[in-house]
Each structure stands twice: as C-alpha cells, then as structure tokens.
Amino acid sequence: MHGGAWPDPRWAILAGRRGGPFGGRGGGRGFPGFGFGPGGPGFDFRAGRKLSSADLQLLLLALLEEKSRHGYDLIKALEERSNGFYVPSPGVIYPALTYLEEAGETASEAEGSRKLYRLTDTGRATLEKRRAEVDALFAQLEELGRNMARVREAFSREGEGEDFDPRGPRGMLPEIAEGIGELREAIRANRGASRTQKLRIAEILKRAAAAIRALAAGGSDDE
Template sequence: MRGGGFGNRGGGRGPFGRGGPGGGHGGGRERKRMFEGGELRMVMLLLIEQEPRHGYDIIRELEARTGGAYAPSAGVIYPTLTLLEETGLVAAQASGAKKLYAITDEGQAELDKSRAEAEAALARLEALRKRGEAMDMGPVFRAMTNLKAVLQQKALDAGNKAQLLDVAEIIDEAARKIERL
C-alpha cells in the first residue's frame, strides 16, 4: 500500500520521495506498512468471519479500529476481495448494487491457520487508535481528510498545470513548516 495513512514500509515513499521532504535515504524516518505480506487478506477474512460484509463495510471497520488514523482505499480492498473470491476463500452474493461477502469453508480453514497473525494485525490497529486518542489526533486527522478531499477535487478540476504547481508548492511549504515544529 502506498501513500496515505500511517505505516508504509515501502521506503517511506510519498510526495517527497524516500525519507521525507529532505529526500534521499537519510534524515527521514521510514514508516512501516500497516499490513505485511498476506496480513490484509487474513484480517479481511477475520472481519468477514464475524459477519458477512460489503467492501465499504470493511473499509469503515478498519478505519473505526484505528480511530480514523488509517482507512484502506477502495483500490486496495476491492481487488483483495476479488482475489479472495477467485481463490474460493469468500463467496459473494448480490445485495442490491453491492456484493455481500461471506467466508467459505476453504476461507475458514485458511483463516484458522493464520488466525494469530490476523489477530496480531488487528491488535496493531487498536494500538494505533489508542495512541491517537492519547495524543488527541482527531483535529489532525480531520484536517488531513479535508486536505485530501480538496486535493482530489482540484485534481479533477485541474485545467491548468500552473495551478497544480501552485498547489504542490503550498503543500511543500506546509510540510516544511510542520517539519520545523
């Protein structure tokens, strides 16, 4: 998973490259991914085991478990659900315009083999929520969500490259100011 949220071990890659606004390999802290290897698949199976779910339900549940600090994108969740369905670990039923996913016997067997790993990953999410609550990160998460929404809208409305370059400069300047705090 790239960008977004806490926790990328993909080398800390983001709008500033490796290592943060300073670039390069040194100076910046590298962050861990939220989920390693097949952990997300197992966490999704664990959530679906609890009750059949839509993809959006999974996104919201994971976001709730982190207190808003992390919400996986639809671009991560839906392809993973498709993979789980194609490998026979979940079965999808049409539920209006959405698909409702339920765990299969194969999925249950796979989850049982990796339950400790899935539960440990969920515990990390809970720890992230508790850390955020202790630091009262709510206003920061709200501001980040607001910034993301505005940026997405500007990108959709972008008719001129100069305006996008101005937006990038504003974000870079904000990052520099935050780094100096």
C-alpha cells in the same frame, strides 16, 4: 516526514516506542503516503515489519468471519478498529476482495448494485491456520488507534481538537493526499523519460502549481 524530524512533538506519540515516523506508500487514508500500496508496504508496525497486502487479506477474512459484509462495511470496520488511523480506499479493498474470491476464500452475492461478501470453508481454514497472525495484526492495529486517540487528546488540550486532522496537516483532505501520492507515482514511472519529456513534465507541474495558487487566491467556496 520520511526520515526527518516530527513537525510537532505531539505527532511522535503515534510512533510509540519506535521513535520515528511511519513509512510506506499510500492506498488508503492515513497520513499521506500511508496505508496499503499496490503489492507494496503499508505503515510500519512496532516490530519493524510492514502491513502488506497479504496482511490486509487476513484482516478481511477475520472481519468476514464475524459476519457477512459489504465492501463499504469492511472499510468502516477497519476504520473503527484503528480508531480512524487507517481508512482504506475502495481502490484497495475491492481488489483484495476480488483476489480472495478468486482464491475461493470468500464468496459474494449481488444485493442490488452492491455485493455481500461471506467467508467460505476454505477461508475459514486459512484463518484457523493463521489465527496467531490475525490476532497480532488486530492487536497492533488497535494499538495504533490508541496512539491516535492520545494524539487527538494532546491537540485538544491546546485548543486544536476541532481542527486537528490525524491524517496530516489541518485542511488537507484525504483526496488531496491521494492525489499527491498519484502524482509521485506518475513522476516515478517517468524516470526513464527523455530530456524533452522531462521538461514537459516540469511545465505541467508548474501549470498545476499556478492553478492551485490561483484557486487559493480566489478564496474558499465555503466562506
């Protein structure tokens, strides 16, 4: 969808006053290719800036200010605040938490096989200095959530509410979207490969496509 037209005008509701699709690289469940990428951008906010890894760290600090949480609880909290628009993957959340702990802004204690994270005085001081930024981030995240609710309503009015997946085309699991993102990254990382290596990559892609077609032809295990 990047740089092109919306496949359905109802998707444009998510763009708000921007009038165009969101951009960024994937690191969590959103539209395929949306969310936080490693050290990179996320979805576009209306003001034109992108949600960065630093923004995510601020959001996590703010959530930990409310109460101590496990990593999974932080994922669910972001999902709820965005009305399902953004559900960061563990591969995004836990590196961010590790960074915050190493910076002394959070601390953790083991609870069985899990860690319970809490805010430190250093993290609280960071929040106080950047309170306006945090409030703006949550306001914009919640606006995206409201836009998502309007999209769901628009699809529901046409009898597609049960099948509508806000993360992309119906039937696409977030794991598939993430897999597509990983594939793109792998291909991008091999731009400097030799011609022979590129031909081998092409063969791998053809075999993968053939295997997927064969799987689809075999029918669904759910049927």
